[in-house]
Every structure is written in C-alpha cells, then in structure tokens.
Amino acid sequence: MTEAVAALRAGDLVILPTETVYGLAADAGNSEAVVKIFEAKGRPRFNPLISHVADAVAAERIAVFDDAARKLAEAFWPGPLTIVAPCRDIVAVSDLARAGLDSVAVRVPGHAKARAVLDAFGGPVVAPSANRSGRPSPTTFADAVEETGSFAAAALDGGPCAVGVESTVVSVLDGRVSLLRPGSVTREEIEALIGPLDGSGEGHRSPGRLTRHYAPSAPVRLGADAGGEGEIFLGFGPGVGPERWSLSPTGDLREAAANLFRLLREADRETPAGIAVAAIPGVGLGEAINDRLKRAAGFVG
Template structure:
C-alpha cells in the first residue's frame, strides 16, 4: 500500500473510530508511585486487571512509565497495533518500542544479544533505555518494526507499567500516548487532552518521573554503541559501561542545526492538520529509509505555535536577541511565548512575552527534563503563536533536552551571535 494513502487512512480511522468512550482508571495512590516496586501494593489491582484484559482483547490502553505515558497494545496483534497508529495519526514507517516486564520475555522476541548489550541491560534495566536488537521472525506484528529486521525493546522502571504488562501476558508495543508530533504526555490529563475518545482506556499513575523518552541505542558488531535517540540515560552513563570512546552520537545528532529565519508562519496561515498533530510522511525508500528508532525522522514534541530555539555566545546575547524578536512578533499580532532558565530571567525586560515559562535551573537538568513537555503544552493553553526557547548545554541530560527542543522546532536554530 502506498504510504501516503495509508497515512490518510489512519487519520480517517482516528477521527471516525468506533471508540466513543475512554475508560479512566485513577489509581489509589498517584503520588511517588514510581519510587519502588513496593508501591504497587498501594494501587488498585482490579483496575490494572481490567486494563490488562483490554490489552489481551485487542484494545489500547495508555499507562504510566518513568519516562512518559505510553499508548499500549498487544505487539503480536496487528489490529491492535493499527489502532495505536490510528489514534495517534502516526506515520506507519515509524517503528514502535516493545515493553516487557521481565528479562525472561526477551528470548521470545529477539535472536541474539551482543555481550555489550547484555552489560547495558544489567546496568540500566529496568529503566529508560531501549535496545534495538535482531527481531525473531514472525513473533510480532510487522507494523511494530515498520518492516525492519530489528526491534526496540525495554523494561520500564515503573511498577504499574510492569504490573500491567505482566497481567496482560503479552509484549506491549507502546509509543508515547499523544497525537503524533505533539508534546509527549507526562500526566494522564495530557493523554486525555489528545486522545480521549480514540483509545480504550487510561491508567492514571501520576506524573512521569524522568519526563523524557528513553534513550534508544544499537550495539554494533564491534561492540560500539550507536545512540539513535538521546533520552533518560546519558552518553556518559553508556560509556561507563561500554568503555571510553565506544559511544557514537552521530545518529542522535543528525539534526539540521543551521541557523534559520526567525520569522514565523503568518498568523492564521498555519496548516491545520499540522496544528492538530498530523505531519505528512513520505514512503520509505533507499534514499529515504524507515527510521531505525522512534524520534529519528519526523517533527515531534511540537506545540501548535511556531517555535524557534535561540543560541549564542552568551546568555546576554541570547536574551537580547530573543527579546527583540518577541517584541517584533507582538507588533505583528502574534501571541508570544518564551521558554527560558531561572538564571536568565533577570536578563529580559519585564513581561517579555505573553506567556513566560521557566524550565528551572541550568544546574538541575533533571528538573528541566521533567518540565519540558508540560511547558510546551502550556504555550498551547495560552494560545501562543510565536514561541522562542533558550538553547541549553548539550552535555549529560542536556543533550536529550536540546534534541527535543530542536525536533519540536523543526530544526529552527536562531543564532544570537
């Protein structure tokens, strides 16, 4: 089937799907639920059992993980996986990550595991690390791997997620539980905002602890580690296990960081489908291959307004350039937004934008990661049409934060000098 036609079909299915009501399960304790596996004793086992039954019967369920909320389906059931693509409006050549509850389930899915991959699993599973491994033929729906001979697998570090997967008795394919292209959900309310009425149910387990998706890596035959998507496990953490000089960031850094125009789309002319989270996909070819992992090919994580990332030689230069652009945008009739860090607030004039949001301190990238997607959604709530975000250092977790900002901005980087 032609890929563009398939995308249109998915979009139609999402808008006119048979699901009319999304079941909402609020777990008995949504505070600090991801701290230890013992926390599972405080949640409603009946709700998890109902959600697991929905998965077994071919339904879709959004559930909490330590990274973001995932939209789960039985990875072996093509109809269920199609429902995930339909609900999200997701390009069909964008592979899904398969979540398992225990290491014992891995042998059923993959044919071999490199010793370095084993070492990474021992160090960071359960946790925000996805490993791309050789797929065992015939065990999963071909939609999960987008026709590739590999599959991304991880064990989430969240007791509710693992309890749900274990109770369902199936490997769970789960991208983020949002419309494709939109900021990922870190709260159940974000899921309902995007997908209510289009999915079977939502398990509310409180706020995600990490706030960014998992790091996706592939171990090469020589033992080197390719980062396909930066995330909750940093390059430095990977190197601590695989060895110095063995981690390759090339694929993860394959974004266009060339400075671009600071001019937004004119008010009222933005593509309505793109604003609704649907982004056009082109068929996979030799020149335009299917991505090896989620987050590598398409615009992701984007607010509805135009977004640019401002970088420069000093925080003052960044603030001056951003303030000037925001003022010009306001005069042009834009509703403006500014995403910045606490240390730089004093560098801006009073009320530099209609909506100003801080990611916290540069000294706490963990806080910035947890706050990022909720901050981008806040601009939507404010109706912002022109948004500027400060760049951040690309060391440690900052590499993943900057990756998400640049993907959300479609690669638009504004050089402040």
C-alpha cells in the first residue's frame, strides 16, 4: 500500500481494486496524472471521471450534498453507488477529471484495500476501469495487469471483484434525483429510499454516457492560423500565438490535454468575441483533444 500511495503522490498511475471492477487510479487534482489515464486506456474521450474517497466526510469536502444525497450516501456507502453533485472544490478535482463540468461524480468504494489507500493518500482519486478502450472491464488482478499494468507504477491485488459491473450513477442536482447509469444498486432500491426518480437527468455528467461537454459562452473557431478581431487565440507549438494562451508552447499533446479545459475557461472569462484554436494533430491524445474541441464548438453532441 505504501508504494501505491507514493505513486499517486508522484503523479503516477496505480492499479486499484474495488468491489465493482479494477480501476486505473490517479490523483484527481493532478491534470497531468489524469492525462496518463486517457493515454493508457487508448482512444481517449474526456468523460467525467469518478472521484473515489475514503468516506462520506471526504466526499462532502469536494461535493455539495443536499438531504437526498446524504440519504443515498448513508444507505449505500461504502458501496457501488456514485453520486453526481455540484462541485465544491475545483482544485482537489481538476477540470480534466470533471470534463469541464460544474458537477463532480464521487463515491466511497466498498473494497477495504481501496479505502485504506484513499485514507492514506488523503484526497480524491479518479479510477476508471483498468481496461483498454473497447475491451471488457477487468474484474481480476491478472486481467487488470494484462490490460494496463505496463502504464502503472504500482498495482494492488485485491482478489476477484465482488460486484463485477461498474457502479450505479445517480445525479442529485437542482433538487432532482436522476438515474444516469444503472448498476448493482437498483432503481427500486433508490426509489424505496427517496421516492420516484426524475427522468430528465443529464447523461453527460456521468462516466460512460458522453453526449456533450462544457462549451464556453464565446463561440469557438477551430483550425485557426491566428485570432481575429476580438478573439483570444489558443496556440499550439513553438511560436504559434502568445505563450500566455498556448495549449503547449512546445507542441506536447499531453501538456495540451492537461491545459485544455483551464485555458478554455480562462479565455471565456475575458468575454472575447470568440476563441480561436490552432490546429491540433489528430494522432494519439490529439484525437481526444480534437473531439473535445469539436464539442466545445458545437459540432458534436
């Protein structure tokens, strides 16, 4: 466990057992570490990721819970239920981990070894399933190591996963409770506790249900050579645009991915006529960056 905690603090990845599936874990507040997860899984998409914490007290440090959220937490935690609620701490859970949203997905895993790591680490840890994209989620240690073990600095064997399917995801936002993703905590169990669920949940706030992403108020123009009148220009590569607004002055895709949501948000705060973005290569992480930019520009979702 000590090795795993040290790896998380160093910004590295850890294979982490939970009762649902094995996860590929990283410090939720470290965008560079979160980028490594997308790289390791392949064909990445900037979904919101679940922030795993040691207990409900730690959950309320990063999320704003109402009475319904507290009832759900008391009934089903530790366990395979994820609660999507307004984000309280945007530093502890980075923009990249939240996919640029104002909400955060959080849960307390039911696996004792996972909670011990989280308690020792002292902060939220994102841990999507430790599989390569398009493959089944690993529910044994051997399968997790085979899938993404080469990307992890540490790996914990917690035995076979007791649940074996990803957690149920419920949003608790604006006074409405909605089921975003079914799992082993059933609709009937949830409704028995808090009453009928609302049917208007926003699927984009749930991992595994990507439909759209945070888009700035300003229009976004892609593949630009320079900024037009009143636009902020987000450059990429040496000498492309002002360094202050560069996704990566050196043309590093990992750095660009880690900076993407932050720079879009900061540019939008300037209330520009638009946000122009330089062309990004469509290889490796560039595929994910371009996917996110297309959604920001309204071309997808």
